[in-house]
Amino acid sequence: MSLPAVKALTFDVFGTVVDWRTSIARELRAALEPAGHEFDWLQLADEWRGGYQPALEQVRSGARPWVTLDVLHHENLVELLAKHDIAELSESEIEELSHAWWRLDPWPDAVEGLSRLKQRFIIATLSNGNIALMVNLAKHGALPWDAILGAEISHSYKEQPITYLGSAEALGLRPDECAMVAAHNDDLVAAGALGFRTMYVNRPAEHGPGQTTDIRALHDFDIAATSLTDLARQLEC
Structure with missing residues (x-):
């Protein structure tokens, strides 16, 4: 598919590029099982992730000042x-475990797909993750970003408009010269309303076998892909 105006692809990361659920379950198990704790580790990962949106909303609503996602995690x-x-x-052990979000594994298609897309487009994060988190995550998973953008540069969280617009501005581009790539319908709708082109990547296993949301594209996005390598194929990369 040809989208001649698009110069940059901006990516949601958690769930779209990396598999947070099984990675966090692994990290929780490694930290807690030696002390004798036994849990359904995937369920415990879901519980930790369950605090994500409520914590973001405290910042988005103005109920608390801006803090990074590392702080919220x-x-x-x-x-x-x-x-x-x-x-x-100990406090140091809790701090180390909180940085489990720096060590999330990419989906199997992610590195190849990003590398192919990078040959033709600027590729950048447009994530709620702060810069330190995104840089360490990139180092862990060999994610070949050209730029780390998103929440921290605008001190805002998606789906606030400035989070998207600030990332386009940082690249010196108009919104229509950027495409939002995400596995989440709401993220794409918010970006599309601001003029971004929209590219859906299907990740039906993000929340495990019982996932009931974002199992398909629910809107007429510019592209719907089954993986990042499929996205690269559709964009002739």
Whole structure:
């Protein structure tokens, strides 16, 4: 498919590029099982992730000042540990575990797909993840970004318009010269309303076998792809 005006692809990362659920389950197990704890580790990962949107909304609504996603992940982890009466981790161990989000594995198609897309387009994150998180995640998974954009450069969180517009502006591009790539319908709708082109990537396993949302494209996006390599194929990369 030809989209001649598009110069940059901006990517949602959690769920679209990396598999947060099984990665976080692995990290929780490695940290807690040696101390004798037994959980459904995937369910525990879901619980930690469950605090994500409520924490973002506190910032989006103005109920609290801007803080990075690393801070929110740390706070949500402390609450999760208290909920399950896990008290033996030291502050440094909690800090290290909170950085589990820096060590998420890419989906199997991600590195190849991004590398192919990079040959023709600028590729950049447009994520709620802060810069330190995104840089460490890129190093962990060999993700070949040209730029780390998104929430921290505008001190806002998706789906606030400035999060998208600030990333386009940072690249010196108009919104219509950028495409949002995401596995989440709401993210694409928000970007599309601001003039971004929209590219859906299907990730029906993001939340496990019981996933009921974002299992397909629900809107008339510019492209609907089954993977990042399929997206590269459709864009003739």
